[in-house]
Amino acid sequence: MAEKTKPSRRQRERQRHRSEIVDAAMRLFAEKGFHNVSMQEIAVEAEFATGTIYNFFDSKETLYREIMDEVADNVLSLVKPILEGETDEREKIAGFIRASIRIFQENSAAIRLFLRANQGPLAHVSTAHFSGTAAKVHDILQAMLKQVFAAGVRKGLFRPIDPCVVAPALDAALRAIVFSAAEDVQDSALEEKVAGIEELFFRGILHDAWNLAACVKAASDREES
Amino acid sequence: MAEKTKPSRRQRERQRHRSEIVDAAMRLFAEKGFHNVSMQEIAVEAEFATGTIYNFFDSKETLYREIMDEVADNVLSLVKPILEGETDEREKIAGFIRASIRIFQENSAAIRLFLRANQGPLAHVSTAHFSGTAAKVHDILQAMLKQVFAAGVRKGLFRPIDPCVVAPALDAALRAIVFSAAEDVQDSALEEKVAGIEELFFRGILHDAWNLAACVKAASDREES
DNA sequence: CGTCAATATGAATGGTTAGTCATATGGCGA
DNA sequence: TCGCCATATGACTAACCATTCATATTGACG
Numbered sequence: 001m002a003e004k005t006k007p008s009r010r011q012r013e014r015q016r017h018r019s020e021i022v023d024a025a026m027r028l029f030a031e032k033g034f035h036n037v038s039m040q041e042i043a044v045e046a047e048f049a050t051g052t053i054y055n056f057f058d059s060k061e062t063l064y065r066e067i068m069d070e071v072a073d074n075v076l077s078l079v080k081p082i083l084e085g086e087t088d089e090r091e092k093i094a095g096f097i098r099a100s101i102r103i104f105q106e107n108s109a110a111i112r113l114f115l116r117a118n119q120g121p122l123a124h125v126s127t128a129h130f131s132g133t134a135a136k137v138h139d140i141l142q143a144m145l146k147q148v149f150a151a152g153v154r155k156g157l158f159r160p161i162d163p164c165v166v167a168p169a170l171d172a173a174l175r176a177i178v179f180s181a182a183e184d185v186q187d188s189a190l191e192e193k194v195a196g197i198e199e200l201f202f203r204g205i206l207h208d209a210w211n212l213a214a215c216v217k218a219a220s221d222r223e224e225s
Numbered sequence: 226m227a228e229k230t231k232p233s234r235r236q237r238e239r240q241r242h243r244s245e246i247v248d249a250a251m252r253l254f255a256e257k258g259f260h261n262v263s264m265q266e267i268a269v270e271a272e273f274a275t276g277t278i279y280n281f282f283d284s285k286e287t288l289y290r291e292i293m294d295e296v297a298d299n300v301l302s303l304v305k306p307i308l309e310g311e312t313d314e315r316e317k318i319a320g321f322i323r324a325s326i327r328i329f330q331e332n333s334a335a336i337r338l339f340l341r342a343n344q345g346p347l348a349h350v351s352t353a354h355f356s357g358t359a360a361k362v363h364d365i366l367q368a369m370l371k372q373v374f375a376a377g378v379r380k381g382l383f384r385p386i387d388p389c390v391v392a393p394a395l396d397a398a399l400r401a402i403v404f405s406a407a408e409d410v411q412d413s414a415l416e417e418k419v420a421g422i423e424e425l426f427f428r429g430i431l432h433d434a435w436n437l438a439a440c441v442k443a444a445s446d447r448e449e450s
Numbered sequence: 451c452g453t454c455a456a457t458a459t460g461a462a463t464g465g466t467t468a469g470t471c472a473t474a475t476g477g478c479g480a
Numbered sequence: 481t482c483g484c485c486a487t488a489t490g491a492c493t494a495a496c497c498a499t500t501c502a503t504a505t506t507g508a509c510g
Contacts, residue, residue, distance in 0.1 A: 009477085009478090010477085010478090010486075010487090013487095014486090014487085017487090017488095035260040038466080038467060038468080039467075039468060039469080040467075040468095043490095048488075048489085049488060049489040049490055050468090050469085050489085050490065050491095051469085051470075051471080051488070051489060051490065052487080052488050052489070052490095054468095054469065054470080055486095055487070055488075058469095059468075059469075060467095060468065060469090159428065159429075161421065161424070161425060162417070162418065162421045164418070165402060165418045165421035165422060165425065166421070166425055168398070168401040168402060168405060169398035169401060169402060169422055169425060170398075171401065172397040172398050172400065172401030173393070173394035173395075173397050173398045175397065176393040176394060176396065176397030177390060177393060177394065180393060192387070193387065193389070193390045196386065196387045196390035196391070197390060197394055199386070200386060200390065200391055200394060200426070200429070201425070201429060202429050203384065203428075203429040204384075204425070204426060204427050204428040204429030234507090234508085235456075235457090235507085235508085238457095239456095239457085242457095242458095263496080263497055263498080264497075264498060264499080265497075265498095268460095273458075273459085274458060274459040274460055275459085275460065275461095275498090275499085276458070276459060276460065276499085276500075276501080277457080277458050277459070277460095279498095279499070279500080280456095280457065280458075284498075284499080285497095285498065285499090
């Protein structure tokens with residue numbers, strides 16, 4: 001199927017140019033958002049002419065999508081082995097949390113794209129706030145997490161939590177921490193913070209068993225007044 | 226200071242028109258994002274002429290900002306009494322979680338704005354991903370949450386968690402759940418899901434005390450291979 | 451009514467930018 | 481060395497859209 005035998009001179013050059021464009025575009029999109037970057041800017045940043053970009057990508061939107069997809073695939077390939085290994089569900093979750101540090105640190109520019117993704121050319125109210133493959137990848141990740149949680153519950157490792165609650169919660173909480181750290185200059189505390197998330201998720205915030213039901217009731221009573 | 230005595234006919238009309246424009250703009254911005262909505266569209270949606278909008282707002286950006294600010298203030302005013310009451314820190318957190326349902330449900334369109342906020346005319350890498358007052362409000366909310374957590378830890382109600390980790394984590398997790406529910410048609414499960422978050426945060430996912438440290442070590446060993 | 455001030459109107463303006471295309475370039479085989 | 485083809489170029493076009501402003505409408509008040 002795939003021709004492995006022909007990375008001719010021309011072809012390799014072309015591929016290099018392509019990736020230079022992608023790099024430049026990624027930097028700019030990540031920094032300023034889709035609508036605030038013109039093809040001119042991208043061209044200048046990549047040291048090509050405007051028209052050249054259109055030899056590689058049909059439209060600005062296509063370029064954007066391809067970048068998103070690339071990043072998404074990359075992230076997924078890093079996370080997948082962790083969540084699908086043969087280990088204990090508890091270790092999978094812990095491993096996922098710890099891996100997030102590296103993944104998000106290494107792709108921090110790329111990930112910013114996802115933060116800024118909401119603005120994209122997609123005006124729709126898609127399930128996630130991403131577009132195209134990126135949305136699928138997000139869904140896949142969520143699905144994997146849910147499965148791990150479900151398995152953990154089945155085996156009695158976790159309390160009978162709802163995977164559809166915990167999976168997005170973990171994902172969102174992690175993102176919040178990692179991104180806020182990525183934006184500050186001093187990301188020194190990142191490791192500790194992620195460890196904090198880990199503990200939070202595994203053990204909760206309470207010191208001892210506390211009568212949750214009573215509190216909830218009190219709160220809703222107060223609400224009605 | 227504030228003249229309470231003069232909502233004359235003219236003035237009241239003007240105010241009504243203004244809020245009709247705000248409503249229309251909010252609907253559109255929430256649905257399609259700042260850049261994908263033209264002043265024309267807003268004018269049509271609000272049943273005014275383009276120029277009329279400029280009698281109320283200096284620019285598109287001003288309009289956007291004012292909407293954001295309005296929503297932010299509204300949300301803050303709902304949350305503040307819960308977090309600053311005289312109750313137990315545990316109840317404050319529980320109350321905050323439960324209140325989020327109502328708040329986000331009632332302003333679901335408005336809140337979508339915050340989701341889409343990243344795109345705004347602000348290209349900067351601001352601390353939060355919001356602009357202007359909205360950013361401040363977000364910070365204020367976070368600060369209040371942190372204080373509650375810190376107080377809870379001090380009183381021994383919570384384990385020695387880091388407020389700077391837990392506050393954003395709770396916020397992000399809640400948002401993730403509420404928004405995903407808001408986007409699905411069947412939000413029937415929302416109450417249960419939020420209750421799930423509550424339990425998750427208070428008690429964690431583990432059934433029993435489990436040797437977290439060992440797991441962490443195993444995971445990082447594996448990482449190095 | 452008639453007048454005036456406040457407000458609404460929407461066609462016109464100017465600036466921006468995605469995307470095109472006729473032309474130039476340069477590597478490569480003959 | 482020559483000519484060819486893949487690729488690069490960047491001035492140009494067409495569309496879009498925020499904003500303006502000369503004009504029309506409204507409704508309050510004498």
